Amino acid sequence: xxxxxxxxxxxxxxxxxxxxxxxxxxxxxxxxxxxxxxxxxxxxxxxxxxxxxxxxxxxxxxxxxxxxxxxxxxxxxxxxxxxxxxxxxxxxxxxxxxxxxxxx
Amino acid sequence: xxxxxxxxxxxxxxxxxxxxxxxxxxxxxxxxxxxxxxxxxxxxxxxxxxxxxxxxxxxxxxxxxxxxxxxxxxxxxxxxxxxxxxxxxxxxxxxxxxxxxxxxxxxxxxxxxxxxxxxxxxxxxxxxxxxxxxxxxxxxxxxxxxxxxxxxxxxxxxxxxxxxxxxxxxxxxxxxxxxxxxxxxxxxxxxxxxxxxxxxxxxxxxxxxxxxxxxxxxxxxxxxxxxxxxxxxxxxxxxxxxxxxxxxxxxxxxxxxxxxxxxxxxxxxxxxxxxxxxxxxxxxxxxxxxxxxx
Numbered sequence: 001x002x003x004x005x006x007x008x009x010x011x012x013x014x015x016x017x018x019x020x021x022x023x024x025x026x027x028x029x030x031x032x033x034x035x036x037x038x039x040x041x042x043x044x045x046x047x048x049x050x051x052x053x054x055x056x057x058x059x060x061x062x063x064x065x066x067x068x069x070x071x072x073x074x075x076x077x078x079x080x081x082x083x084x085x086x087x088x089x090x091x092x093x094x095x096x097x098x099x100x101x102x103x104x
Numbered sequence: 105x106x107x108x109x110x111x112x113x114x115x116x117x118x119x120x121x122x123x124x125x126x127x128x129x130x131x132x133x134x135x136x137x138x139x140x141x142x143x144x145x146x147x148x149x150x151x152x153x154x155x156x157x158x159x160x161x162x163x164x165x166x167x168x169x170x171x172x173x174x175x176x177x178x179x180x181x182x183x184x185x186x187x188x189x190x191x192x193x194x195x196x197x198x199x200x201x202x203x204x205x206x207x208x209x210x211x212x213x214x215x216x217x218x219x220x221x222x223x224x225x226x227x228x229x230x231x232x233x234x235x236x237x238x239x240x241x242x243x244x245x246x247x248x249x250x251x252x253x254x255x256x257x258x259x260x261x262x263x264x265x266x267x268x269x270x271x272x273x274x275x276x277x278x279x280x281x282x283x284x285x286x287x288x289x290x291x292x293x294x295x296x297x298x299x300x301x302x303x304x305x306x307x308x309x310x311x312x313x314x315x316x317x318x319x320x321x322x323x324x325x326x327x328x329x330x331x332x333x334x335x336x337x338x339x340x341x342x343x344x345x346x347x348x349x350x351x352x353x354x355x356x357x358x359x360x361x362x363x364x365x366x367x368x369x370x371x372x373x374x375x376x377x378x379x380x381x382x383x384x385x386x387x388x389x390x391x392x393x394x395x396x397x398x
Contacts (some may be wrong), residue, residue: 001157019144022124023161024186031144031162047159075159 002049006042006059010035010069018095021087028076028084030091035069046076059086066092120261120336121285124183125167128222128261131336132180132343133171133219141168142199150193150262153233160189166196166201173218174344179207185264191229192270197239204256211253219250219346220257221277226292227268240269251355255279257346259339260286260319260328267292276357279346280328281339282319288328289317291325291336315377327356 017098035041040063044055058081072088079087123131130138142148142211144162152159165187169180179306185192192200199223207217228236229257247256258277260266265287266274274280274288282288293307307313323331330342356363371384 001154001159017145019162022184022186023159023188024184025166027186029144029161041357043381047157073162075161077159 002044002046002052004042004044004046004052004055006044006056008040008042008051008059008063010038010040011067012069013038013070014070014095016095018091020091020094023075023077026078026080026083026088028074028079028087031073032085032091032095033050033071033073035071038069040068040070040072041064042072042074044074044076047075048078054081055084057081058088061085063087068092068095070095118335118337120339121263123184123199123336125222125224126169129167129180129182132220132222132259132340133169133173133177133178134354137171139170141203143167145182147278148195148199150195150229152194152235153188156231157232158188164193164195164199165190166199168199173220173347176216176218176347177210178218178220179203180220180222183224183354185224186331188229190225190264191222192225192227192236192240193229194235194239196235196318201239201242201246204243204250205254208246208250208253209373211250215252218254218257219392220259220343221247221273222261223266223270223274224261224264225266225268225270227270237269244269244273244276247273248357248374250361251276251278251351253351255346255349255351257281257343260264260288260345261339262286262319264318265289265292275285276355278352278355279330279349280322281330281332281342281346282322282328283332283334283339284314284318284320285334286319286322286324287314287317288319293317321377321381324381327384377392 015033019031021027021029023029042059112367120131147162147163149160150164165184167182168292172178182204191364204219207219228240250256255278257279258274259281261283262285269287271288271290277349293305293313297307319328319331322328322373332338332342366383
């Protein structure tokens, strides 16, 4: 198990939260909540060690388009980068569609 | 949304099995009444999994939700089978046991709350062995105390099924709803094959496994009460119907003499799924609950 953290600049505050996904084989859980400062922060706990550079690539790309000051917590059970990107998109959609997200 | 369903043409969108635990709980409660207790953002996780290098889930795989069923207060406990096989750890088990104990407290004060447990579990979480076992015992005690006041309704939808100590918890419920895909047994097929050999049971023989412990077999043998299609509306209707029927006059686990007699009529050398049905089918009048097990 590996614990990774990342930080990205943000342009706007977020005041809702969202939860999607499950810590099942090849899947992951994403919790989005408002960040305390005008900065996006990411906490990843993953069952697969040694892929920090891949995670960084996924978030570099994600934060090219997303500018909310959100705290992202990820519990990962071996999801591929494609699944991670899809779950992130789903979480943002949940966050923005109904304020609290479909599961929160 | 239409509530009319035609069994001949099931809609995939209405599948109950396909739903994760949280959505299963939501599907059973009246629309708009779902309110989760100790949800993911409360972050009550297993303290034991990280010590063993295993990633936690923020709700430890157990969803506790309040709401109403047919307008009556209800609590639903749902296990997420995708996380660690729906296994019962200290936290996930304590959430369910505490929910049942609080429901019992409400019922004892005259405030009836309808308890539903969605079993989708391999049983105790081996990484938390004794703590999981202890909390399953608490759950079982709570079910036995609760079912004097209100039916305790269990659902085994599949595809994991319900095994180990949790199969005993399921057996203690007042009313068990199963699908054909659901399975109920003490030991899972892989465990039986590993312990007793492939001559005893080939766990890759799915047809055989479901003939032995599948939902249809369990319902035919009277060990489950409602056999429903994999359809959220059908499961919901069966659960509501179970509460409408009220507390059974005699719970299965109180019919000790009846079941001992049935077991005595089974010959382990020649028993088949069909002969099990014949012996266990509820043809005789149930005995009086002379020996309540608790």
